[in-house]
Amino acid sequence: MLALVFALQVTVAAPQPLAEIDTGKMKGEIAQLAWSPDGSEFYVETVERDRVGNVVGAHHFVVSAAGKSVKGADRAPDWASKYWTWKSAQMAPGMPAFRIEVRQHEEIENSTATPTGGALAKGGVADPSAGTTMEDAANAAYNRQKLLISDLRVKNETIGTWVNEPVIPGFSFSWAPEPLHLLAFAKRDRKDGGPLVVLDASGQKQELSVTKSAVLPAWSTDGRHLAWLERRDRKKFQLMIADISVQ
Secondary structure: OOOOOOOOOEEEOOOEEEEEEEHHHHOOEEEEEEEOOOOOEEEEEEEEEOOOOOEEEEEEEEEEOOOOOEEEEOOOOHHHHHHHHHHOOOEEOOEEEEEOEEEEEEEEEEOOOOOOOHHHHOOOOOEHHHOEOHHHHHHHHHOEEEEEEEEEEEOOEEEEEEEOOOOOOOOOEEEOOOOOOEEEEEOOOOOOOEOEEEEEOOOOEEEEOOOOOEEEEEEOOOOOEEEEEEEOOOOEEEEEEEEEEEO
16 A cells, blocks of 8 residues: 655744743743643743752743733742643653653763873873873873763654753643644754754654744644744743644
């Protein structure tokens, strides 16, 4: 039987800026973006972490889609948790086979140059005149760092990478609501952001050229709109929203 594969056709209207998200004023780093069921509000969470990445504080904000205002809140809205649950799940809503796999591996990184010259590099006795001493070698060995790299992959695509950090589901991707069976994800690693890509259950994908340095994509609950945070600099983001249609 001949299998027919149709290319994914995604049409995105010109994105509109909604509000500026300034983590310098909001404290911490961006952690969540959620969308209310009626589309009238967004929830933004920032978190503060200790030196090893554990969350030690969280801050809550609500953005009005109509007034374009950002206001602090005592806690997350009730709808935010439900939204984040399906948006950041391991599998597509209504299609368990369309799922994300977590892959981990270790690498060794030298934070200083490893000795490459002289007798010591060849297994002989250290020769200070060659610029390679036992102290150099000891320092180089001491500065070797083991990296634990965690990749989120789906349909042979890497949709998020974390290095020596806990994986944050939903940061680099967002499932679309049923019955679309689509995944939007940021093309680069989670810190830099990048163009958004829409992937379907067959593995067909399309890059959205209207995005450049996007993080935290978020579909509306009716699947007709896509929002994301567009990075402007180290601390500032623009909350963007665009109408989207899929054929």
